[in-house]
Amino acid sequence: MKQIVIISGKGGTGKTIITASFASLAENKVMADCDVDAADLHLLLHPEIKEKHEFRAGNKLVIDPQKCNQCGKCIEVCRFDAISEHQSTRAPEHQIIIDSISCEGCGICAKVCPEDAIMTKENLCGEWYISDTKYGSLVHARLGIAEENSGKLVSLVRQNAKTIAENKNMDYVIIDGPPGIGCPVIASLSGVDLALIVTEPTLSGIHDMERIIGVANHFGVKAVVCINKYDLNLENTQSIEEYCQGSNIEVMGKIPFDKVVIEALVRGIPVVEYSKDGVSEEIEKIWERVRSHCDESVS
């Protein structure tokens, strides 16, 4: 069983559209949507949720105003500026409150509080799901608004997708990754067999591709590239190809800019099921190349 992640560094280059097309083209696979704070894959795969689980991670701290004597020791030790004195309009005295959004749950305030007035509350950060789609199983999640621990949720999604793939004897786990290079990206990328980097021929796209290739190298993951909307700037497309050649990274294909991609998206279907020429042909070729790359590599 091989794990393939689709990432990009820069957002909006076409990761999810390509992942959904792979879901339609590939056989014997499980999909995982690891863009847990702005998940979109479900809009194309239309999952029927079979299992729903709570995602609890980390802690939040709360002050018991009955016990608090406003000594301010907690404010002193908090490194995240999450605790402040608050002038209430109703009560005459100041009140100390913890801003749950800034709180990173280290709990040091609770440990130093002489009055034992700060309590730890386990944090419900989101939900994750195992769903059926017409393409196979999808594991996906929703991180609560303004929540932390996206990396842990990504790991949980991946772990479950992998388990399903193993139990059902599947050949691939196809992972839709988040943008950026930080914690959820690292969690999506680490230990996969292949990372397909989707870039576009813009200076931003190139810059971000170079950074995400750096991350893949850092974690020892083999990376290949595909260029989306390549004909919007042929000169930049050429620079990408040259860069890849120089870095010994294979370009899997070049997808032209075509409004059919948006038309398919508006209809909520993978583009390869909506149109048969141009874009779809190229995505099919890319999938074949990605697949043979994976099959060649020894697990």
Next chain:
Amino acid sequence: MIISVASGKGGTGKTTVAINLALSLNGNIPVTFLDCDVEEPNAYLFLKPQIKSTQSIGIPIPEIDKFKCNYCGKCAEICAYNAIAVVKKQVLIFPELCHGCGGCSLLCPEGAISETEKEIGIIEEGSTSGISFIHGKLNIGEPMATPLIRAVKRKVNSDGINIIDVPPGTSCPVIEAVKGSDFCILVTEPTPFGLNDLKLAVETLRKLKIPFGVVINRADLGDSKVDDYCAKENILILMRIPFRREIAMAYSKGVPIISELPEYKERFKKLFDNVQANIK
């Protein structure tokens, strides 16, 4: 005044709106541009600032004094992030898990833990066409962006107009970047992805109690559901930017729209006036 530009979904045009807005404000008030998308900072590709200073940004991580440590394990017990483990006569530190809360050094009964700075990225400062420019660049392989975003935001000029370019998503880096804004411009596109992520971004801003409005980019591609949603939720649509190959081409080369299509300067000025009118 702090105006942040965010989106939920990546690639909708945050940076485009942020830089063109900043470049259209050549008034008497100083303008500061802060690129808080420290994982993938791109605004400098368009603004081409002259960088005048570079600063290393780190987080404090624990360092154990082996002579003082008696391996009691209190630090490992305190650490909420599992960044310390004590096994037999050894203390293991995992810097990539450490949030830098300082609890271990504060509470070690033997006073055996001090803190040392571990670099997570850099901040570069400079200027361009009368705009003060600051961005953060997260080091490759570094998972935690928020301390770096916090460092970029310390450079906010409270006497001027600050434009913040926010990373995509709705989780901690986004919160850190938009926190404290007087207004947030949400850039979206009229597709199901754009709408889905716009809704998440709206929830985020409502939770943070930050006033906001929407810019619809590539407004003529896709469908009308973003408009319907905004009408239903009573959300202000501040501006529409059509899809034009000239704009896409200019973007691809790192050229601001207002340089390619000068008539857009007035439109971005209007966007600013519109934003200002909606800050209470």
